[in-house]
Amino acid sequence: MNKLTAEAAWNECLEIVQDNISHQKFKSWFEPIKPVKLEEETLTIQVPSQFWYEWLEEHYYNMLRSTIAKVLGKEGKLEYSVLVERSERLEDNRSIRLPQRPMPPQKPQEMNTFTEYHPGKIENPFVIPGIRKTNIDSNLNGNYVFERYIEGDCNRLARSAAMAIADNPGKNSFNPLFVYGGTGLGKTHLIQSIGNKIKQQFGDEQAVLYVSSESFTNEFVQAIRNNRASEFSIFYRNIDVLIVDDIQFFSGKEKTQEEFFHIFNALHQDGKQIILSSDRAPKDIPDIEERLISRFSWGLSADLQIPEFETRYAILERKAVDNGITLNPEIIEFIAYNFKSNVRDLEGAIIKLLATASLKHVDEIDLPMAKNVLKDMVKSSNSQISIEFIQNYVCEYFGIDTNKVREKTRKQEIVEARQIAMYLAKKFTKSSLKTIGLQFGGRDHSTVIHAISTVEERLSTSPKHERILKELEQKIEVATL
Numbered sequence: 001m002n003k004l005t006a007e008a009a010w011n012e013c014l015e016i017v018q019d020n021i022s023h024q025k026f027k028s029w030f031e032p033i034k035p036v037k038l039e040e041e042t043l044t045i046q047v048p049s050q051f052w053y054e055w056l057e058e059h060y061y062n063m064l065r066s067t068i069a070k071v072l073g074k075e076g077k078l079e080y081s082v083l084v085e086r087s088e089r090l091e092d093n094r095s096i097r098l099p100q101r102p103m104p105p106q107k108p109q110e111m112n113t114f115t116e117y118h119p120g121k122i123e124n125p126f127v128i129p130g131i132r133k134t135n136i137d138s139n140l141n142g143n144y145v146f147e148r149y150i151e152g153d154c155n156r157l158a159r160s161a162a163m164a165i166a167d168n169p170g171k172n173s174f175n176p177l178f179v180y181g182g183t184g185l186g187k188t189h190l191i192q193s194i195g196n197k198i199k200q201q202f203g204d205e206q207a208v209l210y211v212s213s214e215s216f217t218n219e220f221v222q223a224i225r226n227n228r229a230s231e232f233s234i235f236y237r238n239i240d241v242l243i244v245d246d247i248q249f250f251s252g253k254e255k256t257q258e259e260f261f262h263i264f265n266a267l268h269q270d271g272k273q274i275i276l277s278s279d280r281a282p283k284d285i286p287d288i289e290e291r292l293i294s295r296f297s298w299g300l301s302a303d304l305q306i307p308e309f310e311t312r313y314a315i316l317e318r319k320a321v322d323n324g325i326t327l328n329p330e331i332i333e334f335i336a337y338n339f340k341s342n343v344r345d346l347e348g349a350i351i352k353l354l355a356t357a358s359l360k361h362v363d364e365i366d367l368p369m370a371k372n373v374l375k376d377m378v379k380s381s382n383s384q385i386s387i388e389f390i391q392n393y394v395c396e397y398f399g400i401d402t403n404k405v406r407e408k409t410r411k412q413e414i415v416e417a418r419q420i421a422m423y424l425a426k427k428f429t430k431s432s433l434k435t436i437g438l439q440f441g442g443r444d445h446s447t448v449i450h451a452i453s454t455v456e457e458r459l460s461t462s463p464k465h466e467r468i469l470k471e472l473e474q475k476i477e478v479a480t481l
């Protein structure tokens with residue numbers, strides 16, 4: 001005979017539980033539970049959700065079993081009653097993406113578990129196969145993989161940190177990884193590649209979740225509205241690899257920041273991996289709590305820069321292959337020269353070419369067609385060759401710093417490059433000799449005349465110079481409209 005009430009029995013259980021788990025976990029998982037009834041040696045407790053029940057079974061089964069044995073004796077049993085019907089929960093759950101799994105057969109609103117197998121109620125209450133990990137929709141785009149992410153000086157650090165994380169999530173010094181950079185430079189692609197690689201390598205062992213900070217905020221607001229803030233919080237605390245994109249969107253959203261702060265702490269403390277992206281460095285994001293900014297900088301902050309010519313070229317080659325379009329090198333060069341500010345524009349150019357080719361039923365696109373199709377997308381400043389463009393171009397060709405041709409230096413290789421640039425400036429721009437001289441460090445027009453005649457002379461006497469000049473002229477023609 002058991003004279004205990006359900007409350008008293010459960011309170012005794014709680015005292016034991018409290019001694020065995022952290023305060024935070026106790027508060028999260030045990031305080032909200034209500035004792036319902038105690039009949040013979042069977043204590044029934046009410047849990048707020050199906051997910052809750054599953055979580056307890058997965059994580060606290062042994063501890064609860066021994067606790068019940070201590071309080072109710074060897075024959076003691078624990079039964080769960082789930083507060084809300086599953087059909088209702090499922091609908092709600094979707095909005096905050098709680099993990100779901102197929103339900104075992106059960107009586108409505110009630111589940112029994114623990115200590116005994118109840119045929120017809122729960123098939124196997126003790127083994128919950130991958131309850132959370134298999135069922136979380138990671139929200140990843142399968143196209144964003146490392147294999148399609150071209151490496152260059154512009155992204156080397158961020159990319160190698162990302163790959164290291166993918167091999168060892170949570171157990172590396174890049175936690176959090178904070179990737180930042182301007183629009184269209186590949187932040188989303190890179191951070192999603194980490195998630196995809198982890199899924200590929202670790203499968204259901206790692207619960208990966210990609211979420212934009214905007215969705216995070218919306219879900220949180222909705223969770224508050226539906227009195228489900230604690231479930232929201234618990235859900236996020238169960239993620240192994242949390243990827244949050246465009247974190248600058250948290251700016252000015254105090255409640256969301258606070259919630260994220262707690263989730264961040266819990267995950268970090270548990271050795272879970274956090275990956276964040278933003279359009280600017282942590283310290284430059286306005287209206288974000290100082291304590292969050294400082295956490296963002298705990299691991300590694302790596303920026304993505306505008307890709308250099310060679311990387312743009314490699315990206316274009318890759319995108320052309322991915323889109324099933326063949327582009328000859330001249331066209332790739334033309335695009336790489338004229339679309340400099342971000343990778344999304346490079347893709348836009350390829351897609352426009354692809355669309356036009358299929359509209360016009362053209363099998364192969366040639367350079368004049370490409371120039372014509374893309375002329376509206378090329379910035380007007382690029383459509384006319386400027387002296388600066390030629391200076392940059394020639395210096396890049398000879399591998400020297402552009403400023404050098406504007407300086408007074410008389411080093412042989414600089415003088416030669418400067419003379420060639422002056423010659424090309426005269427040939428490809430409408431600028432006067434005086435203007436050209438001025439743009440080369442304020443030189444006199446007679447210096448420009450001298451440079452042009454020197455180049456012309458070399459052209460007629462040296463095949464090597466003739467070849468260099470021809471190459472440069474061709475490239476300038478390709479690069480511009």
Ligand SMILES: Nc1ncnc2c1ncn2[C@@H]1O[C@H](COP(=O)(O)OP(=O)(O)OP(=O)(O)O)[C@@H](O)[C@H]1O
Nearest residue numbers: 148149150182183184185186187188189315343344
């Ligand atoms: N290094 C790269 N190699 C291949 N593709 C790239 C690379 N960088 C960016 N891209 C491509 O450029 C496009 C834009 O990239 P992404 O969306 O990741 O940029 P973002 O920095 O997140 O931009 P935003 O801040 O505007 O969201 C994507 O299609 C992506 O695949």
